[in-house]
Amino acid sequence: MRPERVSRWFVTASALFFVGFHAAMAVAAPRRVVVTLGLYGFVLHVLFGKAYALVPSYFNRDLAWDRGPAVQFPLSVLGTAGLALAPFGPPWLQPVGTTLWAGGVAVFLGTVGWTIRGNVTGAATGTGGPNAHREPVDRTANVAVPIALGYLTLAAGGALATTAGFESMLPQQLSHLLAAGTAALFVFGVGFRLFPRFLVAEAPRPVVTVVIAAGAGGPALLAFGLFDPELLLVGGVIEAVAVVGFVLSYIVLFLRSERRRVGFYAVLLAVVAGVVGIGLGLVLAVTGRSPALVTAHYRAMLAGFLGLTVVGAAFQFYPPAVGVWPYANDRTALVTIGLLGGGLGVQLLGLIGRFGWIISVGTAAGALGALLYTYLLLAAFARRWQ
DSSP: OOHHHHHHHHHHHHHHHHHHHHHHHHTTOOHHHHHIIIIIIIIHHHHHHHHHHHHHHHTTOOOSOTTHHHHHHHHHHHHHHHHHHGGGSOTTHHHHHHHHHHHHHHHHHHHHHHHTGGGTTOOOOOOOGGGGGGHHHHHHHHTHHHHHHHHHHHHHHHHHHHHTTOOOOOHHHHHHIIIIIIIIHHHHHHHHHHHHHHHTOOOOHHHHHHHHHHHHHHHHHHHHTTTOHHHHHHHHHHHHHHHHHHHHHHHHHHHHOOOOOHHHHHHHHHHHHHHHHHHHHHHHHHHOOOHHHHHHHHHIIIIIIIHHHHHHHHHHHSOGGGOOSTTOSHHHHHHHHHHHHHHHHHHHHHHHHTOHHHHHHHHHHHHHHHHHHHHHHHHHHHHHHO
């Protein structure tokens, strides 16, 4: 099974969940539904797909089990759908959805873990030729992957234990383990390998080390200190160091680069949203949980930092201009990025400024942006299906 085809399965499912995520925000669905569609559905599915395609080569290995992605795919999709619908369905839907989702995670962890078992720290990077000078940064970036897998293991185990009645973790703790511990760490690790190559520029090596180190420790403090104000603040500061360091690194790469491809602008908006989101998180750690600020924080991080980073990387892997359908081009991609970024900005303004009437404008813009993003991806995939 070719890695590119595996990625398209997961990326397509991710895009459909992205539409659902924005639709859920637009109709003011319960927070648990929104977070499930955005984090478990959109972010993690694209992470799974690209990890299968990229991690083996980054660790100078071949994928250990070619059928692993095909086995995981239905488990993850059905499990996520079940978890998203659980608040509206029968009582058995939550445990069934959790079991299916955790089963998919187990397949992913087993396949990727067995793939890198002889090179867990990523010392062998597969880097050579014209990119040989990037090996020190690549080696540091690889360290993020096994740590992110560890957080994913902890979250899946915690979800199963809670479903079994042990009440080991609350949904907010699971979300932080998955968003900050798994997804953000993958963004840091894979991003430091991808973006310097995309932009043909050099990332500052000392900053890479700081980002990976802070990104490795911050999520645990955030998740397990969620109801301990002092520990939460420490975790927030450490995670802020990681996010701000990554933001500065990307801005340096962007300014040093002569390339100006459409996806790069999405990531530029993503890092701005990351600074806003992490700032809101620190405010929450200091002042307490205002419902509006909590919503603004998770939307800035999930739809903004993680979401727009995914969109930018996807437009680089699957350029809109190769699409075979009408209006599949960079101009439509820029409109898509504007709708997603602008819609998020309007939402945050409404939430922070208590202008409730404009939040619906922002969510409507985001939903339209998600539809256009999905259209552009499917248009690019259609060329490969011909």
